[in-house]
Amino acid sequence: MPTPSGDVEKRGSGGSSFPAPALPPEEGDAQETERETPLEGGLGEDGRSSEAEQDAAAEEHAGSAPPSAPAGALLREGAASVKGAASVDGTGEEGDGEAAVRSAGEGELDEAAAARGASDEGASGERASDEGASGERASGEETADEKEAGHEAGSPERAGERASDEGTFDEEEAGREALNRPPLLASEALMEDLAPIEPARDAARLWCAAVGLTLVVLGGLQVTALRPGGVASGFMGVVLGAITLVLALTRITYRQRAAAMLGIGLTSTLLGLVGSGPAVGIDAGGFAWGVARAIAAAALPAALAFRARYRAYAGARWLLGAAFAAALPFTVSVILRLTTHQIGLGEAGAILVILAMTAGLLGFMGEETTSAGAYLALAVNLSLAGDLVFDGLSGVEGLQAAEVGAVIGSGVAFAATSALTSIGLFQILAWRLAPAARRINLHRPPREAKKPTQPSSNDWLT
Template structure:
């Protein structure tokens, strides 16, 4: 007798054992595994993105590495020129330049913390400034040179900080302090314009006055950056141009060696001011970023920015 087929359950359903084994070559062991569950990451909230824009944690970290590498290479080149006797300071200026260059490259290429690199940049800039002032000459020249270096460092750092932390009230107080320490250099430039006869050196003084006065845009409202980053570069370039024009105006005759000496000195001043101001900005950011992030992103707009809620006048009732 032939084997009878297994009974079919009511409703025409086939038993699970028969259904699983009925397919050709498909068994329970060969069923495809379930797909792995995707890892769900937390989405970036709009408030978090706005907070990072208004008060970043470590701004300019990559720029600091680039500036350290560039300034380090520049110091090594200056040291080589001094050893070769192509700089007016002679061979004695070579070893300090080599040391500063190696330290700057070390800060650029090693994995140091944000704060440590910022402090190293400020220390490097201060040492380079002192070395440059030592070869200036008279005490009066050293004093005005120091005032120029302080202004070209403090004001750009405050402008960049104001630009990156525009909603932080303390940024404007830092800008006030930067203007105060820049007053000696600014006053000297104004005095050259007002008291001296017109000559080539006054062009640099005019550029300094215009750059410093343009920095007053940093006191605008929190809705704008006040062009802080652009004005910071402008201030450094203005003081550098003043140094170049003043140096060229003092030359009795324009020899290639003297002109090159003026240009190299001005370039070293610009690089030193830039790396020092960037380091000072990062120290301020490291110290004040947590305080700057204590802002209310959901605060209602002020009355001056909102719609006019005054009751209409008598004439407006008729319209």
């Protein structure tokens, strides 16, 4: 292996001295120097120690701040130049060049670290400024919200204006919905007039209130012994009257109220026929006579009211005929009463009944009219109750006040229980038959009037 001394002698024979280390060479020159410098022969102890010192310095700089790429290149170039110088003279003068190069490399490292620190501080300052701006915006928004909330809380006039605006908007919305609702057709109005769904719904509640108060009063009179019947009958009258008042005050379905009215009316009537309850005394003339009167008083008014409300329904006339058939026994007995050739209070009551039933025959008229069925129903009810009162008064001798009061009380109780029963029966019929009654043709052509027949040529009146 060639020694470094021989190499020195060859280069020294040229008469040239070792040049002082100049500026750090470029990266390409450093690489060429490294390739040209023989590293196998070694640099002696000083050369090895220089490499160790370079490694230690690099590790220290790596621990404190990582060198940038240009600084590392400069360090490698400086080491290469130092190695080249050591290979030329083999003396200890390379220490000064190496120190100078190392100092230059450290200066570059310090400048790079300072530049990087300055850039980091600038970035940190920018982030801090961004955070400050965000905080200012957030504080500004919170301040605006607080001001708005305080302004809203402290200004009831604005709250009232907003409430009025909302109310106006709701009214406008309701108006638009009303305009968008489909119009009521004339056929629908005609259908509701000819065949209503739930007729006399509100009127039934009024009747319940009136009848309930009547039963309570009649029961109270019995409890205080001002009417015959006893305390037990009076207590039953008060209970039935209270239940009827509950029907008037509560909101229940149409069918439920109708069934309850029918049940209370029938119960009161049956109790009266057996001589008990609030309707005591309606069995004047015997049990059979009282039953016939009660059937007529319940069936005829209900059928007449149904005929009036469903005048275009052919089945309403059939129901009216069935009601007249049910009242036929009582009607026949009333007519027979008039054959005695005696005119008294009993006969006057019979005349009233016959007149009312005769007027009820108007219900068989055509569908163009209601035949005043509602008024005829009330007339039948009052005529039958009047017949009961007149018949009872005809048997009282001396017209004593107690007996007269008992007879009048019986007539009032009969009218109340019969009205409750007939209204309940009418509403049950309406609930059951209203769908069938509404199946009518509203657009059918009117019936053609029959042309009068021309007299024949052989008629002597021609």
